[in-house]
Amino acid sequence: MNKQEPEVNIALAIKHGLNEEEYEKILKILNRIPTYTELGIYSVMWSEHCSYKNSIAEIKKLPRTGERLLVKAGEENAGLVDIGDGLAVAFKIESHNHPSAVEPYQGAATGVGGIMRDIFTMGARPIAALNSLRFGNPSHPRTKYLMKRIVQGIGDYGNSFGVPTVAGDVYFDDCYNENPLVNAMSVGIVKHSLIAKSAAKGVGNLVMIVGSSTGRDGIHGATFASEEISNESETKRPSVQVGDPFTEKLLLEATLEAIKAEIIVGIQDMGAAGITCSTSEMSARAETGMKINLDKVPMREKAMTGYEIMLSESQERMLMVVKPENETKVKTIFQKWDLQCETIGEVTEGGNVEIFYHGLKIADVSAYSLVLGGGAPVYMRESTKPKYIDENQKFDLSIIPEPSDYNEVLLKMLGSLNLCSRRWISSQYDTMVRTNTVSTIGDAAVIRIKGTPKALAMKTDCNPRYVYLNPYRGAEIAVAECARNLVCVGAKPLAITNCLNFGNPYKPEIYWQFKETIRGIADACKHFATPVTGGNVSFYNESPDGAIYPTPVIGMIGEINDYTKTISQAFKNPGDIIILLGENKSEVGGSEYINRCFGVVKGDIPALDLDLEKRLHDLILNLNENGFLNSAHDVSDGGLAVTICESIINGHGNTSVDLGAELMLDSVKRLDFYIFSESQSMVVVSCAPDKVKFIQEKAKMSSVAFSILGKVTHNKKIIINNKISIDVQTIINTYEERMEGLFNQ
Amino acid sequence: MSYPKQKFGVVVFPGSNCDHDAFYVLKNIFNQDTRFLWHKDASLEGVDVVILPGGFSYGDYLRCGAIARFSPIMKEVITFARDGGIVIGICNGFQILCESGLLPGALLRNEGLTFVCKDVNLRVDNSYTRFTAECSAGEVLRIPIAHGEGNYFADDKTINMLEHNGQILFRYCESDGSITPESNPNGSINNIAGIMNEYGNIMGLMPHPERAADPVLGRIDGKKIFSSVIKSLIENDNLKNINLVERS
Numbered sequence: 003m004n005k006q007e008p009e010v011n012i013a014l015a016i017k018h019g020l021n022e023e024e025y026e027k028i029l030k031i032l033n034r035i036p037t038y039t040e041l042g043i044y045s046v047m048w049s050e051h052c053s054y055k056n057s058i059a060e061i062k063k064l065p066r067t068g069e070r071l072l073v074k075a076g077e078e079n080a081g082l083v084d085i086g087d088g089l090a091v092a093f094k095i096e097s098h099n100h101p102s103a104v105e106p107y108q109g110a111a112t113g114v115g116g117i118m119r120d121i122f123t124m125g126a127r128p129i130a131a132l133n134s135l136r137f138g139n140p141s142h143p144r145t146k147y148l149m150k151r152i153v154q155g156i157g158d159y160g161n162s163f164g165v166p167t168v169a170g171d172v173y174f175d176d177c178y179n180e181n182p183l184v185n186a187m188s189v190g191i192v193k194h195s196l197i198a199k200s201a202a203k204g205v206g207n208l209v210m211i212v213g214s215s216t217g218r219d220g221i222h223g224a225t226f227a228s229e230e231i232s233n234e235s236e237t238k239r240p241s242v243q244v245g246d247p248f249t250e251k252l253l254l255e256a257t258l259e260a261i262k263a264e265i266i267v268g269i270q271d272m273g274a275a276g277i278t279c280s281t282s283e284m285s286a287r288a289e290t291g292m293k294i295n296l297d298k299v300p301m302r303e304k305a306m307t308g309y310e311i312m313l314s315e316s317q318e319r320m321l322m323v324v325k326p327e328n329e330t331k332v333k334t335i336f337q338k339w340d341l342q343c344e345t346i347g348e349v350t351e352g353g354n355v356e357i358f359y360h361g362l363k364i365a366d367v368s369a370y371s372l373v374l375g376g377g378a379p380v381y382m383r384e385s386t387k388p389k390y391i392d393e394n395q396k397f398d399l400s401i402i403p404e405p406s407d408y409n410e411v412l413l414k415m416l417g418s419l420n421l422c423s424r425r426w427i428s429s430q431y432d433t434m435v436r437t438n439t440v441s442t443i444g445d446a447a448v449i450r451i452k453g454t455p456k457a458l459a460m461k462t463d464c465n466p467r468y469v470y471l472n473p474y475r476g477a478e479i480a481v482a483e484c485a486r487n488l489v490c491v492g493a494k495p496l497a498i499t500n501c502l503n504f505g506n507p508y509k510p511e512i513y514w515q516f517k518e519t520i521r522g523i524a525d526a527c528k529h530f531a532t533p534v535t536g537g538n539v540s541f542y543n544e545s546p547d548g549a550i551y552p553t554p555v556i557g558m559i560g561e562i563n564d565y566t567k568t569i570s571q572a573f574k575n576p577g578d579i580i581i582l583l584g585e586n587k588s589e590v591g592g593s594e595y596i597n598r599c600f601g602v603v604k605g606d607i608p609a610l611d612l613d614l615e616k617r618l619h620d621l622i623l624n625l626n627e628n629g630f631l632n633s634a635h636d637v638s639d640g641g642l643a644v645t646i647c648e649s650i651i652n653g654h655g656n657t658s659v660d661l662g663a664e665l666m667l668d669s670v671k672r673l674d675f676y677i678f679s680e681s682q683s684m685v686v687v688s689c690a691p692d693k694v695k696f697i698q699e700k701a702k703m704s705s706v707a708f709s710i711l712g713k714v715t716h717n718k719k720i721i722i723n724n725k726i727s728i729d730v731q732t733i734i735n736t737y738e739e740r741m742e743g744l745f746n747q
Numbered sequence: 748m749s750y751p752k753q754k755f756g757v758v759v760f761p762g763s764n765c766d767h768d769a770f771y772v773l774k775n776i777f778n779q780d781t782r783f784l785w786h787k788d789a790s791l792e793g794v795d796v797v798i799l800p801g802g803f804s805y806g807d808y809l810r811c812g813a814i815a816r817f818s819p820i821m822k823e824v825i826t827f828a829r830d831g832g833i834v835i836g837i838c839n840g841f842q843i844l845c846e847s848g849l850l851p852g853a854l855l856r857n858e859g860l861t862f863v864c865k866d867v868n869l870r871v872d873n874s875y876t877r878f879t880a881e882c883s884a885g886e887v888l889r890i891p892i893a894h895g896e897g898n899y900f901a902d903d904k905t906i907n908m909l910e911h912n913g914q915i916l917f918r919y920c921e922s923d924g925s926i927t928p929e930s931n932p933n934g935s936i937n938n939i940a941g942i943m944n945e946y947g948n949i950m951g952l953m954p955h956p957e958r959a960a961d962p963v964l965g966r967i968d969g970k971k972i973f974s975s976v977i978k979s980l981i982e983n984d985n986l987k988n989i990n991l992v993e994r995s
Contacts, residue, residue: 154861154862157861157862158862158895161803161862161864161893161895162762162764162803162806162807163764164764164765164802164803246806247803247806248761248762248803248805248806248807248808249806251761251762251764251803252761252762339761340761428864429861429863429864429865430861430862430863430864431862431864432862432864432893433864434864434891434893434955434958434964435764435765435768435801435893436764436767436768437768437771437772437957437958437961437964439964440963440964440965441965450963452771565963566963
């Protein structure tokens with residue numbers, strides 16, 4: 003062993019983020035003291051980020067099977083769902099919160115790069131990207147900097163890589179001041195016959211590394227992501243990887259070409275823990291081992307140690323297993339794309355990953371002992387219901403005063419960062435490259451699949467205030483709202499991926515939030531028959547000010563069999579009737595209304611009846627199938643009034659006709675509670691007057707409440723009872739300029 | 748709409764990402780004989796029109812289009828263009844044309860310093876060209892842009908020449924065709940969105956007509972640019988045939 007290396011002992015193990023018990027376990031597995039490199043390997047593989055040690059026992063409670071699923075959650079790099087015509091959709095969401103908190107541009111960019119690799123490593127061509135972002139208070143000194151650089155990082159990477167960024171969700175709250183969330187999702191399409199596997203099968207097969215050369219960037223990134231953010235985090239800046247979308251684009255084309263040529267036995271991208279993770283996971287999946295010679299790894303820096311090479315998180319790299327007779331063919335393809343491609347070892351029997359460097363064996367560990375589902379630790383943490391839950395739910399909403407000037411309040415709502423137009427963000431993303439983007443103005447994005455009449459709809463969602471106030475129901479609502487969004491563009495929900503962003507799991511209150519959230523997601527997914535295909539857990543989202551709100555972001559995929567039947571939230575024709583499907587129960591607990599206007603995050607959140615929600619989904623899909631609907635928009639944050647405004651604004655941008663809306667809401671006691679209520683299972687639709695009767699009948703048959711709210715007008719005003727009357731242009735200006743205005747001050 | 752087939756070649760540089768989009772429109776919407784041309788190859792395979800597509804060739808790491816101009820295929824494209832061959836550069840392709848000296852001027856970073864993707868209005872300034880013959884002068888087309896460096900710049904002399912010769916084909920405008928600072932998304936001089944060379948065989952434009960050529964995507968105004976080019980080729984062929992007849 004190298005004499006320069008530090009002596010391995012318990013103190014060094016603790017410095018690596020392992021605890022005493024874990025170090026003892028390593029000694030027992032190896033039956034000796036680990037080498038310095040081996041300690042590094044165990045520390046990353048057993049980090050929270052790679053091992054899911056504090057979450058896996060809970061995650062296993064999520065529904066992970068369904069007749070359309072082609073692989074089980076966690077079995078491959080991303081979930082795979084059959085969509086007919088011999089095609090499957092691969093999709094996954096992943097967090098890059100910690101790197102983005104420290105180095106927002108590269109952190110966000112490599113988040114996009116990482117999730118793209120997860121998709122094309124399966125043989126799927128990425129067709130769309132989404133992202134779910136959480137920022138702090140705009141008056142906090144870092145917020146604007148973080149917003150600007152995170153959005154730019156996502157945009158620059160995705161735009162250059164050539165995949166449209168089509169949807170997402172954004173929230174602002176003080177709890178994200180020091181700890182923004184960046185969750186990136188990618189969706190890809192693959193032919194069943196070309197689905198690539200990630201097992202290192204076949205003793206004697208070659209192990210090849212392709213793509214970028216290896217440098218010192220990102221060493222211990224996975225370990226860094228498994229700690230709370232502190233004042234020292236700035237010193238972790240070198241733990242953040244640097245992205246190169248151009249190389250990733252070449253890697254995409256070369257990888258798909260090699261997979262199509264059917265000369266790849268197994269393939270896995272290198273993300274967290276680089277060569278360490280890919281060699282051990284691929285070996286463990288096939289119950290094989292590997293002999294790896296690090297001298298063969300193309301390097302971009304001199305004098306790297308074996309430890310550094312094993313832990314490097316340099317981006318845009320892949321590990322492949324190839325039959326010896328195909329080695330030249332593989333090299334030819336990667337050379338065509340000007341990418342490095344080197345054979346660094348071979349698949350062996352026995353299950354151990356053996357690492358050689360400068361003629362010495364520097365590591366020899368059982369692959370199984372390292373991985374999730376194998377020898378990696380699994381913990382059940384203590385959980386305690388936090389006191390704030392009951393206290394907040396007791397909040398007496400009747401003390402909220404009714405506004406005297408409703409016009410002012412509606413404009414204030416439209417100017418909320420949580421509700422206003424996201425155009426400042428979305429216009430920095432290429433939303434159209436590859437010419438499949440059918441719509442981005444509905445509740446979900448719609449991407450067609452060329453060569454078929456089909457399209458996929460996709461969206462991310464999570465109202466973190468709800469999950470904070472009531473983790474179980476908040477999580478159910480996140481799933482329900484996501485599904486409702488898909489239904490509102492005419493898509494049948496198929497499956498979800500999730501990104502579970504939480505605080506420190508060693509705190510019992512945080513763990514309780516986590517467990518309750520899992521229960522909520524599981525119940526809702528079972529109800530909608532939308533299994534969980536995979537995802538990611540991000541713990542330790544805490545700063546010295548405390549934990550973030552529990553934020554389980556749901557990414558959902560739905561299918562549209564005939565994309566010409568796509569609908570959007572935009573009102574179409576003056577004279578159309580505006581209908582509310584679902585019951586408005588004037589629920590404002592935890593709403594954006596009391597948050598924005600009274601600075602209160604309290605009360606119990608809206609009720610949710612999963613049976614009713616499902617009936618509503620089926621009703622909307624049925625009405626759209628019959629061509630009855632001119633628009634559909636789910637009522638969510640900001641309530642009915644904001645929903646109507648958005649349908650006008652999008653309608654205005656989409657047609658040359660002047661549009662407005664007039665609502666007559668009879669016998670409403672508290673108008674503010676009614677129009678800003680966030681009651682669940684509500685959708686606002688518009689239709690031609692002669693369709694109203696049919697819709698009413700269908701709603702009755704579905705046992706879904708039906709009420710006529712008013713009509714689409716051509717007078718360019720929004721009018722609600724005798725309380726609200728505002729020019730559409732004023733609404734548009736307030737809504738559109740709010741976020742951009744932050745940067746023009 | 749169906750036309751006799753013309754031969755189109757879409758160049759694939761490493762980092763091109765609108766290559767498939769241009770290919771799809773020409774092949775599937777216009778039913779043209781369309782092929783990809785690989786950047787390392789030195790043959791244009793006898794095509795009538797070369798398309799330099801959008802994207803980030805070579806990562807655009809030095810300067811947009813600065814490396815692409817040195818690729819083997821560009822030698823052929825430059826010769827082809829100098830001999831009167833038709834070349835269309837879209838977005839990154841426009842940047843490459845400027846870098847290789849086939850079109851004057853340069854594309855600087857957007858004035859707002861951010862990437863911008865949105866639909867814009869374009870006024871057709873000159874409809875007497877092979878790229879715009881299907882449009883009427885002053886017509887407003889709605890076509891998307893998606894770029895970070897589309898701020899067209901040239902010295903006064905060049906701008907005057909472009910203006911004087913009618914080489915400015917498209918300008919960013921309001922929906923009624925008026926040219927205003929508000930309608931200019933990137934700071935281009937005189938709201939310039941697309942130009943051609945003085946011989947009328949090379950066009951570069953920042954907007955993406957290939958994204959506005961399929962009704963499914965809700966925009967079709969870009970079709971007029973492709974159909975103009977296709978028709979001009981057919982008319983050329985007819986002229987050639989007439990010449991042949993006369994000679995024999």
